[in-house]
Amino acid sequence: MSFRVLLQTYRIEILLFLVILISFGLKFHRLEIPQSYYFDEVYFAFTAQEMAKGNKLAWEVPGEAAPKDFAYEWTHPPLGKEISALGIILFGDNTFGWRFFQALFGVLGTLFIFLLGRNLFNNGVGLIAAFLYTFESFIFVLSRITMVDIFMANFVLLASLFVVKYAKSQRTLFLLLAGAFCGAAMSIKWSGVYMTEFLAGVSFFLIYYFEVYSSDSEGQSYIQAVLNIFPRMIVAFALIPLFIYLASYIPFLYFGHTIQDFINLQSSMFGYHGGVTETHPYQSEWWEWPLLLKPIYLYFEDLGGKYSYIYALGNPFIWWTGCLFLVLGIVNVIRKESPALIFAVVSVFAYWLPWALSPRKITFIYHFLPALLFILIISAYYLNSLWRKSQFGKLIVGIYLLIAAGVFLYFYPILAAVPIAPESIDSYIWLQTWR
Numbered sequence: 001m002s003f004r005v006l007l008q009t010y011r012i013e014i015l016l017f018l019v020i021l022i023s024f025g026l027k028f029h030r031l032e033i034p035q036s037y038y039f040d041e042v043y044f045a046f047t048a049q050e051m052a053k054g055n056k057l058a059w060e061v062p063g064e065a066a067p068k069d070f071a072y073e074w075t076h077p078p079l080g081k082e083i084s085a086l087g088i089i090l091f092g093d094n095t096f097g098w099r100f101f102q103a104l105f106g107v108l109g110t111l112f113i114f115l116l117g118r119n120l121f122n123n124g125v126g127l128i129a130a131f132l133y134t135f136e137s138f139i140f141v142l143s144r145i146t147m148v149d150i151f152m153a154n155f156v157l158l159a160s161l162f163v164v165k166y167a168k169s170q171r172t173l174f175l176l177l178a179g180a181f182c183g184a185a186m187s188i189k190w191s192g193v194y195m196t197e198f199l200a201g202v203s204f205f206l207i208y209y210f211e212v213y214s215s216d217s218e219g220q221s222y223i224q225a226v227l228n229i230f231p232r233m234i235v236a237f238a239l240i241p242l243f244i245y246l247a248s249y250i251p252f253l254y255f256g257h258t259i260q261d262f263i264n265l266q267s268s269m270f271g272y273h274g275g276v277t278e279t280h281p282y283q284s285e286w287w288e289w290p291l292l293l294k295p296i297y298l299y300f301e302d303l304g305g306k307y308s309y310i311y312a313l314g315n316p317f318i319w320w321t322g323c324l325f326l327v328l329g330i331v332n333v334i335r336k337e338s339p340a341l342i343f344a345v346v347s348v349f350a351y352w353l354p355w356a357l358s359p360r361k362i363t364f365i366y367h368f369l370p371a372l373l374f375i376l377i378i379s380a381y382y383l384n385s386l387w388r389k390s391q392f393g394k395l396i397v398g399i400y401l402l403i404a405a406g407v408f409l410y411f412y413p414i415l416a417a418v419p420i421a422p423e424s425i426d427s428y429i430w431l432q433t434w435r
Contacts, residue, residue, distance in 0.1 A: 012123045016114055016130060023110040023134040027103040027143045032096040033417050038145070038299040038310065043073035045098040045146035048084035052093065056255040061268045074265065075272050079187035079248040080148025098146040105154045106143025110134055112157040117377050119164045120340040124387060128380035131401055135408040136376065137415050138295075138314035142366060144416070145298065145310075148188050149366045155185040156195055156370045160347065163199050164340075167206050172232065175203060179236035183244025190273070191354075195370065198350035200237035202343065204229060274359040282364065286355040289368035290326070290375070292319045293433045296364060299417060306419035312366065313415065316430065317407040321400075322375040329378045341381060347374040 007014065037045055046066065050058035057064060058081070062072040073081060083101045091097035113133045117126030133139060142150045159181035166174035178199055185192030207229045249262060284294035292314050299310035329345040332338065351370035355363055383400060386393040413420050414428050429435055 012127060015127055016111075019114075019127070019130045019134055020107065020110050023130075024107045026134065026140060027106045030416060031099050031103050031144055032094065034299055034301065034308070034310070035095050037070075039147075039296070040073075041098065041146045042070050044081060044084065044148060046070045047073040048081045048088060048098060048146065049093055051078075051081055051085035051251070052088040054255065056257065059249075059252040059255060060257060060261065061265060075269055076148065076189050077187045077245065077248055077269075078252065079184065080151045080189075082248065082251060083151060084146055084148075099144055102146060102150050103143050105150050106139065109139070109143075109150070109154050109157060112154055112161065113373060113376065116157055116161045116164065117380055119161060119168065120344060120377065121381055121384070124384040125377065125380045128383050128387075128397075128401070129377045132318055132376045132379060132404060133373075135405045136315050136318055136372070137408050137411055138312060138319075138365075138369070138372065140408070141298070141310065141312045141415050142369065147366070149369050152185050152188040152192060153369050153373060155181045155188065155192070156351070157373060159185065159195060159199055163202055163206075164343070166203065175207075175232060175236045176240060178203065179240040180244055182237060183241030186241055187245050187248040190269070191367065194351060194354045196237055196241055198347070200233060203236065204233055207232060276360060276362055278362060280362060280364075283362045284365050286352065286363060286367075289352070289365050290319065290323050290371075292316055292365075293431065294365060295434055296366070301417070303419050307422050307425065308417040308419050309414040309425065310417050311411075311414050311428075311434075313411060313434070314365075314372070315404060315408050315411070318376070318379070318404050319372075322372075322379045325379040325382050326375055328382060341378070344374050344377050344381070347371070348378070 047058050050072070057072055059074075059078055060072075061074050066072050084098060087100035088097040091100050110130045110133055114126040114130040117129040119126075139150070139153070142153075159178045162174045162178035162181065165171070166178065179196075182192065182196040182199060185195050252262065252265075282294065282296040288294050295311050295313035297309075298312055299308070301308045326345070326348060329341055333342050333345045336342070348371045351374070352368060355367055383397050387397045411428060412418065414425070
């Protein structure tokens with residue numbers, strides 16, 4: 001086989017490999033910088049360190065005070081912190097060890113969004129979505145800090161992927177895997193419940209359709225179909241997620257806590273999220289997130305003549321054009337043009353709008369991350385459609401992708417703590433609300 005034929009035969013695989021390689025380089029280059037705690041690492045990294053040491057306080061509402069400027073992170077389930085603790089065990093108690101699995105999941109997400117885009121639409125959509133994911137600066141930042149949102153984002157992609165694969169194959173295994181990743185998401189943050197409810201609803205509709213309308217349904221009544229559905233739904237989206245959630249607390253029990261301690265902790269977590277009244281200068285409202293009105297200022301250091309910053313700031317070109325693609329998607333959903341597009345558009349709102357009704361009074365733009373993933377897929381869908389129309393369409397898409405990558409590189413210094421001249425920061429602050 002000639003080199004040219006090889007390129008033609010495996011061009012998608014080769015291009016995907018190159019995108020993943022770029023993603024790997026971006027996520028892991030200077031991962032250890034800053035070589036200190038920043039933003040919520042004083043909670044998540046500190047707690048992961050204590051977990052790695054086997055300190056039982058790391059799994060409970062602490063009765064003892066943490067060292068000054070630190071606090072035990074007990075307000076979320078433990079799985080994300082346990083994954084971070086594994087990084088510390090493997091690579092040492094240092095900033096690289098704290099952040100290793102966040103960066104790894106950030107890279108793996110490139111593959112997962114490709115697989116979801118491909119299974120929803122085609123290879124082209126998957127590849128463009130992977131490219132946008134790689135150069136999306138908000139995802140980049142959350143892949144390089146000891147927080148847990150990037151873990152949940154990956155579990156959203158995987159659970160959605162297996163629901164889509166179930167829709168195409170009707171294999172029960174895929175339904176069970178979707179439930180398992182819903183459980184993993186819930187074990188990272190309770191907001192994973194939104195995902196579980198949504199995907200359970202989608203799966204119920206799919207199974208109902210297969211039971212009633214498929215060629216081998218033998219004319220089942222609606223009641224019969226519903227009765228047949230419930231056992232699978234209960235196993236996939238109740239029992240399996242519950243099992244995964246409880247399994248994340250095995251270390252909690254191993255280090256001497258009781259079932260009553262577990263119940264008390266869940267009660268304290270619920271009370272915290274429902275009753276939190278503190279404010280934060282970088283909190284934001286749910287409706288501000290897609291417009292990128294309030295990014296989060298995470299880190300600053302005066303290096304003596306140079307400053308370094310880290311902003312959790314989305315790629316404005318990808319976000320703002322993504323809003324336009326989302327509007328176009330809504331229009332096409334109303335016309336019922338594509339079931340796959342309907343799934344992607346509804347997913348955005350399923351992971352975004354519940355925050356409008358959340359009892360939690362303080363919210364941040366990182367809560368928008370699961371919805372953002374589907375905006376990337378919707379954007380990729382329309383870009384791929386344009387690519388396939390004509391040579392001019394290919395040119396437009398090529399220019400779009402170059403601009404997306406260029407905007408990422410422009411903002412890179414304030415995403416990765418690269419030292420800059422003090423007066424340079426103003427060139428990155430495009431909106432007053434970004435200060």
